[in-house]
Amino acid sequence: MASERIGIWFIGAQGGVATTSVVGLACLKQGLTGETGLVSGAPRFARLQLANWDRFVVGGHEIRQTSYADAARTLHEKSRVFRPSQLEQIAPQLVEWDKNIRPGTLVNVGPTIESISDNPAKDVAGESPQAAIQRVSADLKEFRAAHELDRVIVVNTASTEPPVEQATQHENWDELAEVLETATDPALPASSLYAVAAMQSGCAFVNFTPSIGSDLPALEELALKTGTLHMGRDGKTGETLLKSVLAPMFARRNLEVMSWVGHNIFGNLDGLVLDDPINKENKVRSKDHLLTEILGYSPQTLVSIEYIESMADWKTAWDHIHFNGFLDTPMTMQFTWQGCDSLLAAPLVLDLVRFTEREMRRGTSGVMSHLASFFKSPQSCHVPEFDRQYQQLLDWADEIADET
Numbered sequence: 001m002a003s004e005r006i007g008i009w010f011i012g013a014q015g016g017v018a019t020t021s022v023v024g025l026a027c028l029k030q031g032l033t034g035e036t037g038l039v040s041g042a043p044r045f046a047r048l049q050l051a052n053w054d055r056f057v058v059g060g061h062e063i064r065q066t067s068y069a070d071a072a073r074t075l076h077e078k079s080r081v082f083r084p085s086q087l088e089q090i091a092p093q094l095v096e097w098d099k100n101i102r103p104g105t106l107v108n109v110g111p112t113i114e115s116i117s118d119n120p121a122k123d124v125a126g127e128s129p130q131a132a133i134q135r136v137s138a139d140l141k142e143f144r145a146a147h148e149l150d151r152v153i154v155v156n157t158a159s160t161e162p163p164v165e166q167a168t169q170h171e172n173w174d175e176l177a178e179v180l181e182t183a184t185d186p187a188l189p190a191s192s193l194y195a196v197a198a199m200q201s202g203c204a205f206v207n208f209t210p211s212i213g214s215d216l217p218a219l220e221e222l223a224l225k226t227g228t229l230h231m232g233r234d235g236k237t238g239e240t241l242l243k244s245v246l247a248p249m250f251a252r253r254n255l256e257v258m259s260w261v262g263h264n265i266f267g268n269l270d271g272l273v274l275d276d277p278i279n280k281e282n283k284v285r286s287k288d289h290l291l292t293e294i295l296g297y298s299p300q301t302l303v304s305i306e307y308i309e310s311m312a313d314w315k316t317a318w319d320h321i322h323f324n325g326f327l328d329t330p331m332t333m334q335f336t337w338q339g340c341d342s343l344l345a346a347p348l349v350l351d352l353v354r355f356t357e358r359e360m361r362r363g364t365s366g367v368m369s370h371l372a373s374f375f376k377s378p379q380s381c382h383v384p385e386f387d388r389q390y391q392q393l394l395d396w397a398d399e400i401a402d403e404t
Contacts, residue, residue, distance in 0.1 A: 006055050006357050007149040009140060009203065011194050012158030013060025013101050016268050016313055017208065017235075019071040020342035021157070021349045022097060023082060026090035028053040028350075033086070037347040040354045044394070047401045050354045059100030059143045061136065061194070063113070063121035068094035079268075079313035081340055100147075102139045105132040108189045110162040112273050129193055130180050136197035144201075151360050153353050154198040154205045156191055156232070157345075159273040161211040164189045173225060176218040195219055199228045204356050207232025208349055215379050224366055229359055231352070231368040234376040236386075237344040238337050239264060239317035240290060244386035246321075246333075247294040255331075256324040259300040260291055263318050266341055267311035275307035289377070293384040315341045348374050355393075362400065370396035 008025075010018040027033040035041025040050055069091060076082045103121040106114050107129050114125070127135070144152055164187055170176040179186040180196075188196075191211035198205040199214075199222050207213030207230075214223065214230040223230050236244065239262055250257050292298045317337040325331045352374055359368055372378035373389035383389055 004051075004055060004150040005057060005148060006051055006353075007057050007059060007143055007147060007152035008353055009143060009152055009154045009198075010058070010060035011104065011154065011156040011191070013058075013062040013104075014064065014066045014068060014071045015062075015157060015159070016071075016075060016270065016342040017157040017345045017349060018060065018155075019068055019075065020081075020346035021155075022058055022068055022094070023072050023087070023090065024346050024350060025053060025056060025058065026093045026097075027086055029056075029093070030089060032089060037343075038351055039348070039393075040351045045397055048358055048397055051357050056353070057100070057147045057149065058097040059139075060102070061104035061139070062101050063104040063106060063109075063117040065118035065120075067098050069098075075313060075342065079340060079342075081313065081343060100143060104158070105136065105190050105193060107132045107193060108161070108164060108185075108187070112275075113159050113161065116159075116269070116273070128184060129186055129188055132190070132193050133180070133197045133200070136194060137201050140197065140201040140203055151357055152201070152203040153356050153360075154194065154203045155349060155353065156194060156205070156207045156209050156211065156213055157349065158191070158209060158211070159270055160209055161189045161191055164212065170216060170218040173218045173221040176216075192216060192219065195230065196222065199223055199226045199230070202226065202228060204228055204360055205230040205232075206349075206352050206356055208235040208345070208352070210234040210377070215377075220367060220379075227363075227365045229356060229365060229368055230379075231356070231371045232375060232377075232379055235345050235348055236374060236376045237341070237348065238315060238339055239319065240376045241386065242317075242319070242335065242337060243290050244294070244384065244389075247291055248385045248387070250321075250323060251295050257291070257295055257299045257321060258324055258330070259302075259320075259322045261302045261320045262304070264303070264305045264315065265308045265311055266313070266315035267307060267309045268313045268341055270341070271305075271307040271311075272309075274305050290384055313341050313343075315339055315344075358400070362403065 012018055072087055106125045189212055191213040195205045195214040205214050213232045215233055319335050321333040323331055367380040369380045370392045372381035
C-alpha cells in the first residue's frame with residue numbers, strides 16, 4: 001500500500017467543489033492544514049489503513065476553459081475562502097494537475113449547462129453518446145497509464161443536469177448496451193455516460209450530484225459485470241443534513257410535523273445552473289423526499305432554491321417547522337444554516353475517495369450502501385435517518401478493521 005498510487009478523476013474538474021477538494025488535497029499533501037471536517041480523519045477510522053494523502057493524483061473533465069489557480073483565486077476573491085499563503089505554496093502542484101484536465105461531454109446536459117461551456121468542449125458538442133463514452137474511456141486509460149496508477153476513482157461534481165425521465169426505461173445492461181450502439185440518442189444524461197465509461201474502464205464511480213449518474217438498474221448490473229464500485233447521489237452537506245438529524249427527534253417524541261418550509265439562497269455556478277427551473281427539479285426532488293420517509297406521513301412542505309449572485313459560494317438556508325404538541329398546541333421551531341457551499345462539500349468528497357479506495361482494495365463490486373450518510377438520496381439504502389446511516393459506516397469499519 002505504501003507505494004501505490006491512486007487517481008481521482010473529477011467530472012466538473014475545475015468547478016467550485018472539485019477545486020476546493022483539489023486545494024484541500026494539495027494542502028493536506030504538504031501538511032499545510034489539518035483534517036478538521038474530514039470524517040475519514042476522525043480517530044474512529046484510524047485503524048482502517050486508509051490511503052495517505054500523498055498517494056493521490058488528480059485529473060478530470062471540464063467543459064469550461066480555466067485553471068485550478070484561476071478557479072481558486074475566484075473563490076478567494078468572491079467568497080473570502082483559502083489563505084493566499086496556502087495558494088502560493090501549492091501553486092506548482094495545481095499547475096501539474098491542470099495538465100491532466102480534458103474536455104468534458106455536452107451530451108444531454110441541457111441548454112443551461114451548455115451555455116457556460118467553452119472550447120474545446122464545444123468542439124465535440126455534436127458527438128454521439130457512444131463516442132462520448134469511448135472518448136472518456138480513452139482519457140481514463142491515458143491518465144492511468146501516464147501516472148502508473150493502481151486504482152482510479154471517478155467523482156462527479158458537475159452542475160446538476162435536467163431530469164431525463166426516459167433514462168429509467170433501461171432495465172438491464174445488455175438492452176442499454178444495444179441502444180447505445182444503435183440509437184443516435186438513447187436519452188441517457190452525461191452523468192450516466194461518465195458512469196458507463198468509468199465502469200468499463202475498471203474505475204469506481206461516485207456521484208456527488210443530484211444527477212442520475214449510476215442510479216439505474218442497467219448500470220447497477222454493469223457494475224457487477226465489470227467488478228466495479230459505485231455510489232451516489234447528491235452530497236448531504238447542509239440543510240438536508242440537519243433535516244435528517246432533526247426529523248427523527250419529532251418522530252421519536254411523537255410530535256406531529258404539520259409543515260416544514262425551507263428557503264435556500266446561494267450565488268455560485270451551481271446556483272446559476274439551478275436558477276433554471278428544469279435543472280432545479282432534480283435538486284428539489286432530492287431534498288424533499290426525506291421527511292416522508294422519516295416521519296411516516298407527508299406534512300406540507302416547500303423547498304425553494306434561489307440564485308442570489310452577491311452570495312457567491314456562501315449558502316444560507318432558513319427553515320420554519322410548524323408542529324403540534326400535547327393538547328393539540330401548535331408550536332414552532334426555526335433555524336438558519338450558513339456555510340460556504342464548496343467547503344462543506346469538499347471534505348466529504350475526499351472522505352468518499354478514501355473510503356471508496358479502501359473498499360476497492362477488498363475486491364468487492366456494486367453499490368457501496370455503507371456510504372449512505374454522505375448522500376441526500378443514497379442508492380440501495382432504505383434507512384433515512386442520519387444516525388442510522390452513520391452506524392452503517394461504523395459497522396463497515398468494524399468489519400474491515402482487521403483485514404490487511
